[in-house]
Each structure stands twice: as structure tokens, then as C-alpha cells.
Amino acid sequence: MAISAAELLAELRREPDVEAPDLVAVDATDRLLLDTAERLPEQRVVVVDDAYGALTLGAVAAGARDVRVSQDLLVGEQALALNAGRSGLTGTYRSAPLDAGLFDGATLVLARAPRALDALRELTELAAATADPGVTVLVGGRVKHMTLGMNDVLRAGFTEVSATLARQKSRVLVARGPRPDVRSSFPRCRHDDALDLDVCAHGAAFAGTRVDDGTRLLLGALDGAGQDARTAVDLGCGTGVLAAALARSRPDLTVTATDQSAAAVASARATLARAGLDRVHVLRDDAASTLPDGRVDLVVCNPPFHLGTAVVTAAADRLFTAAARVLRPGGELWTVYNNRLPHRAALRRIVGPTRVAANDRRYTVTVSART
Template identity: 85%
Template sequence: MPEAVEEVLAQLRREPDVEAPDLVAVDATDRLLLDTAERLPGQRVVVVDDTHGALTLGAVAAGATDVRVHQDLLVGEQALARNAARTGLAGSYRHGDLDTALFDGATLVLAKAPRALDALRELTELAAAAADPGVTVLVGGRVKHMTLGMNDVLGAGFTEVSATLARQKSRVLVARGPRPGVRPTFPRCRHDTALGLDVCAHGAAFAGTRVDEGTRLLLAALPAAAPGARTALDLGCGTGVLAAALARARPDVHVTATDQSAAAVASARATLRRAGLDRVAVLRDDGAASLPDGGLDLVVCNPPFHLGAAVVTAAADRLFSAAARVLRPGGELWAVWNNRLPHRAALRRLVGPTRAAAHDRRYTVSVSTRR
């Protein structure tokens, strides 16, 4: 790797993202993707899901001058911005939505392999439909998380798909030759008969058009939540199912939905629009940072328990802290979580008195009252 690139990578940090053991700002996949990319000067580069800026700023340091970036997570955008300022490369790239305009005329795509095949499918459709006919798409990830299904997804959009040799437990899939006639198909919507709701999802949205069992358990318990509430927040809203249920059941309640995932926000807006619930405000926000302190009566939350492949509690704890900040004294946080996670103690510490409202063999619905 060129010395200029190494100098940039050495300066990168995760902040403001959470810190945990084995979580780094630059990983082996970042380095392999940059090493696999050829002749970066003069390329029209699209970077997708650069976690903290290694791919974007590495490409710039290697000589790329037209770099467009889409990061699903807001915290990734914030980390990239801070790292760009730290390395003197602010203004060297531009952000865009995950759509055909982002990929228009691109000659090189650098992407971290998503966990969901639908996320890769959406990327494949957009790149095949809008990129330069000579585009090279590089999708990198840890070997243990890559499957033959990823080759099949890329193969639906490109005529040539191959894989590099593994290095430091990472590998890159290489796709070339966009197939003619490929068109974007996201967001996709599916009717959930039990909920009487069309659930819409972009590829990277958690659970896609399915409604996970934890959310269903929380939905069943919600009629008892904060009966006098006038304001409510779906914190980490995903596809907007909880926000839709609240708004539909309580038309006099002002409902807001927030998520730091761009795919989640776009999906929630599509779900709510299909349900005729455009009055729900949907915001891309990290931990409800744009909402004022102490202004809400009710917060509902199905927090994540993964950061990438790592199972950690830090992401949930950040959401619990955010809920405590935006709730008024006496307001309620209704959360659902996997029984094996130690969330009850964190909820008592961060929010207030906590009890179980419902549970099954896998999940607990807890109610925490703001002190």
C-alpha cells in the first residue's frame, strides 16, 4: 500500500462511534479492498458503507478525485467527517443517497459486505443499472461472514463474478460486466396479515419486510403503555412498525420515529406512507440527539445487540441513555430485549425503576419509569 495511504489510515479513529474490545477504525477488509482496487487516479469511485472512513480517505490519498460516498449509519458519516478533518482531507468526497444518482457513471465501487443479502441485492441492482459499463465492483468482508449466496446475488447483476484469495481472514468479491435490463426493486413491501400493515424495507433495514418476534411481543404489550401519553418516540425505529402501531392506535398522540440508519428511515417513511400515517415525523438521528430534553411521555425501543459481528451491550446502553434524556420525569420506556442480555440492571441505572411487562422463552418486554 502506498506510503501516503498508510499515513492517512494510521490517523483514523472510531469516534464518535462506540468503543469496545476488538473494534477498530481500520480493519483487514479495508486494507484488502484498497489493495485490490487498481489505478485509483482518474477513477469515478463510489464507496458504500465505509464504517469510519478508511475506504473513502484511502481512495483519496491514493489519487482518486471523484469520490462519492453512502454510509447507512449516521455515526459512520460523523466518524468519516472527523477523520477527514483530522487528516486534512475535508471536502475531498461528497455524500449521496443510495440511489441511481450515486452510481451514475461510476467506474469503481468499493463496498463492505453487508450482513443482509437484500442489502447487497439493492447495491447490485443500482450499480448494474447506473454505473459505467466498464465498472468494477469490489465487495469485501470477513471470510467467515461471506457466503456463496453473495456470489449469486452479484451474478444476477453482473456477468463476471470472482473472488480474491483470502488475506488476514478477509476476501474480496469482484464483479464486472453489468447485465442489461437490471432495474432497482427497492423498497419492497409485504402485507403482514396479523398486524394489518404493509411493511416496507430497503435492503439494509433490519429484518427486512418481516416483523421479528421481539417486536411482536412488544406490540402485544403496548396497549398498557403510558395511557395518558401525548407524545411518543419510536427510538431506533427500523421499518417503522412500532411507530405505525402507536399512531394508528392513538391518533391523539404526536409520534416521532428516529433511527441512525438511512435505510431504516427510508423504509419507515415508506411503511407509514402506505398506512396513511404521514403525520408521524421520521428523522435520521443518532440517539434522538435532535430532540429536546424531558419532552416525551413514552419511548418504545427494540435495541440492537450487534455491532457488526460483535455482540455487545454498548449500542443498547446508548439508546437507553437517550431515552432517559428525552423522557419527562414519570415518563415510560418500553423496551424489548433478548433474555440473555443484562439489560435490566442497565435500565435501572440509566432510566429508573424497571419491571417486566411481558416475556416468553426468548424475549422480555420491560417498563422503565424515568426518575
Template identity: 85%
Template sequence: MTPSEVLDRLRREPDVDAPDLVAVDATDRLLLDTAGDALAGGARVVVVDDAYGALTLGAVAAGATDVRVHQDLLVGERALALNAGRTGLAGRYRPGSLDAGLLDGATLVLARAPKGLDALRELTELTAAAAGPDVVLLVGGRVKHMTLGMNGVLGAGFTEVSATLARQKSRVLVARGPRAGVRSTFPRCRHDAALDLDVCAHGAAFAGTRVDEGTRLLLAALPGAAPGARTALDLGCGTGVLAAALARARPDLAVTATDQSAAAVASARATLARAGLGRVAVLRDDAAGSLPDDSVDLVVCNPPFHVGAALVTAAADRLFTAAARVLRPGGELWAVWNNRLPHRAALRRLVGPTRAAAHDRRYTVSVSTGR
């Protein structure tokens, strides 16, 4: 099967779907075309943040025989596995964590340009430190989302950084010549004086070591949340700030934190360990899928409102549905969301009676009672 035939068979399943969301885009195709000769020539390939398998399976179809892959999002891992089975390429790649072991001896790294510079910085540092001296790092993205700052980040780890010509509004940055002495500086931790908490973050963790204003509004409201609760879930935990606040304020509360992002889970574990809250269970899980029905008294959630660059509500609705499933009857979901979004109606429909507990000019904290 040719790379083009492989790409034509890929699907987003089991991720959410919406208009303009696709399994393969122009950036995937440009990255594969840019890497074509190296893939056919036996490169030791590492793929990072392949959304649904286009880069991994495209590389295998192009002739690569040693392909390692890291996907931050669990839904991406599952989509890749389904697409590998759909194309007959199951077992032709090796998944792994984003660490020195993944990059060890790599000669070609294919990566989708991340949203934040810290995620690119962590990848750059790991690649320069652990990959082979002849490694080529290719970072592809939509032109409108790529900045000169990316060149600067790559230049801190590599002696030569260039860019391909744009094609179908996508471009690839090419980095060669890893600099000597580069080491990973992640996770990074910063003390938040208002919370008296060291917030730790890997590069791809949402908001990094910063605590966003929506989370702060929810934190201020949480003392009134489900006073009789014995179990709590931080659903989509990010760096673990909400879980840390609950566990510190209520020592008798059994707290679990879940997120589908590998970077978030590693960050939350670092934040909680630094706070002496190792008793909090942190799980990499998609929409609390490993938790049983009717098992939690309190759920707290600051849901995402983007899927990639698209503004959609489907990702939040999945988390609200998950909260409804794991909540015991009468349990409470405390969520914070942007006032522009129509979440109140969705919460009433998916979870139960919903009221506002706090709000400001940008955010609302809502309380929904499970049926």
C-alpha cells in the same frame, strides 16, 4: 500523506468502543490494495458503507479525485467527517444517498459486504442500472461472513463474478460487466396479516419486511403503555412498525420515529405512507440527539445487541441513556430485549425503576419510569 499513514490516524469516534472493535481492519486494506491501480488511474469512485472512512480517505490518499460516498449509519458519516479533518482530507469526497444519482457514471465501486443479501442485492441492482458500462464492483468482507449466495446476487446483475485470494481472513468479490435491463426493486413491501400492515424495507433495513418476534411481543404489550401520553418516540425505529402501531391505535398521540440508518428511515417512511400515517415524523438521528430534554411521555425501543459482528451492550445503553434524557419525569420507556442480556440493571441505572411487563422464553418487555 500516504494511504497507510492516513489509515493509521483513523479513529472510531463518535461510535461506541469496545474490545476488538477497530476503525480500520484487514478487509479495508485488502479492498484498497485490490483497487490500487484504478484509484491511481482516475477512476470515478463510489464508496458504500465505509464504516469510519478507511475506504473513502484511503481512496483519496491513493490518488482518486472523484469520490462519492454513502454510509447507511449516521455515526459512520460523523466518524468519516472527523477523520477527514484529522487527516487534512476534508472536502475531498461528496456524500450522497444510495440511489441512481450516487452511482451515475461510476467506474469503480468499493463496498463492505453487508450482513444481509438484500442490502447487497439493492447495491447490485443500482450499480448495474446506473454506473458506467466498464464499472467494477468490489465487495470485501471477512471470509467467515461471506457466502456463495453473495456470488449469486452479484451474478444476477453482472456477467462476470470472481474472488480474490484470501488475506488475513478477508476476501474481495469482483463483479464486472453489468447486465442490460437490470432495475432497482427496492423498497419492497409485504403484508403482515397478523398486524394488518404492509411492511416496507430497503435492502439494509434490519429484518427487512419481516417483523421479528421481539417486536411482536412488545406490540402485544403496548396497549398498556403510558395511557395518558400525548407524545411518543419510536427510538431506533427500523421499518417503522412500532411507530405505525402507536399512531394507528392512538390517533391523538403525536408520534416521532428516529433511526441513524438511512435505509431504516426510508423504509419507515414508506411503511407509514402506505398505511396512511404520514402524520408520523420520521427523522434520521443518532440516539434522539435532535430532540429536546424532557419532551416525550412514551418511548418504545427494540435496541440492537450487535455492533458489527460483536455482541456488546454499549449500543443499547446509548439508546437507554437517550430515552432517559428525552423522557419527562414519570414518562415510560417500553423496551424489548433478549433474556441473555443484562439490560434490566442498566435500565434501572440509566432510566429509573424498571419492571417486566411481558416475557417469553427468549425475550423480555420491560417498563422503565423516568426520574
């Protein structure tokens, strides 16, 4: 007997992502988006940034038959696949990159509101340019995280933009009527004079074309990192700035840049290509899971401190554990983090002896030696 959408949503899990008391697999935004969607069995549905499968599998359970999904985070793809397997819905959707092909002919787009306006802007441009002229775009989020700027971004691509009433502190923006001659402007690139580097970014990449202050502090300390290193990994590479700096300053160093974000990987590739550093290997990977144990001399990392909108240490701890696994004995992890976070104790416990290499009023750079 087919499972109902309500039954399915109740069974979804976050696995293999981090579990915590304030983190859920399905939230009020997912439910409101699905309830706002009309005539799902008749729609060609595109889902963007489904967290753990609620939107994709909920649409399928409601009768949708042509469902394409793009998820920025690899762990989200993995969670969706696991949830689909548990619910008997494997093969009922197709994963695809966030590009024009994803939206080709789509009549309904279900998207969770991204934190960055540029991520919404990239989605808007792609949908307006290639979706069906009658497409409806639904963008849902928590009311406290939604801004009037989101309406303005959607209006740049669509003639009609409205908002639903709030429900359980969530709201959906509704966009219709694609404007003519809209084209994607991503990736965008900007020259950083201090680094003499063109930083390229897709919409969802952390910090966009800007180099954040923590990364700058870490860059300033890297001259003393792993002097005898032959192999290095930029773990959670973002737009590839750290990988570019290492590869450019050390021509004999073999550098790998890895991130679970599809936008980060695409951005890093663009940044490195502009710098003529195609020899850097860039891969989409969750916590370096495909790299072998004990082979790396140097790991550099600017770890995230948010999971969605929650501030937790588990995401950074996963990267520290990954660094400890791939480092050879005596190898070094150089990382930067906000001063208020208790990472130094975790680094000692997970990696090995840890010392401070640099700090300022907001950030600390530490060096941890693999024992």
C-alpha cells in the same frame, strides 16, 4: 506534505462511535479492498458503507479525485467527517444517498459486504443499472461472514463474478459486466396479516419486510403503555412498525420515529406512507440527539445487540441514555431485548425503576419509569 494512505489509515478513529477492545476503525477488509482497487487516480469512485472513513479517505490518499460515498449509519458519516478533518481531507469526497444518482457514471465501486443479502441486492441492482458499463464492483468482507449467496446476488446483476485469494481472513468479490435491463426492486413491501400492515423495507433495514419476534412481543404489550401519553418516540425505529402501531391505535398521540440508519428511515417512511400515517415524523438521528430534553411521555425501543459482528451492550446503553434524556419525569420507556442480555440492571441505573411487562422463552419486555 501529503499524507500517505498507510499513514492515514494508522491515524483513523471510531469517534463518535462506541469504543471497545475488540472494535477497530480500520480492519483487514478495508486494507484488502484498497489494495485490490486498480488505477485509483483514473477512477470515478463510489464507496458504500465505509465504516469510519478508511475506504473513502484511503482512496483519496491514493489519488482518487471523484469520490462519492453512501453510509447507512449516521455515526459512520460523522466518523468519516471527523477523520477527514484531522487528516486535512475535508471536502475531498461527497456524501450521497444510496440511489441511482450515487452510481451514475461510476467506474469503481468499493463496498463492505453487508450482513443482509437484500442490502447487497439493492447495491447490485443500482450499480448494474446506472454505473459505467466498464464498472468494477469490489465487495469485501471477512471470510467467515461471506457466503455463496453473495456470489449469486452479484451474478444477477453482472456477467463476471470472481473472488480474490483470502488475506488475513478477508476476501474480495469482484464483479464486472453489468447485465442489461436491471432495475432496482426496492423498497419492497409485504403485507403482515397479523398486524394488517404493509411493511416496507430497503435492503439494509433490519429484518427486512418481516416483523421480528421481539417486536411482536412488544407490540402485544403496548396497550398498557403510557395511557395518558401525548407524545411518543420510536427510538431506533427500523421499518417503522412500532411507530405505525402507536399512531394507528392512538390518533391523538404525536409520534416521532428516529433511527441512525438511512435504510431504516427510508423504509419507515414507506411503511407509514402505505398505512396513511404521514403525520408521523420520521428523522435520521443518532440516539435522538436532536430531540429536546424532558419533553416526551413515552419511548418504545427494540435496541440492537450487535455492533458489526460483535455482540456488545454499549449500543443499547446509548439508546437507554437517550431515552432517559428525552423522557419527562414519570415518562415511560418500553423496551424489548433478548433474555440473555443484562439490560434490566442497565435500565434501572440509567432510566429508573424497571419492571417486566411480558416475556417468552427468548425475549423480555420491560417498562422503565423516568425518575
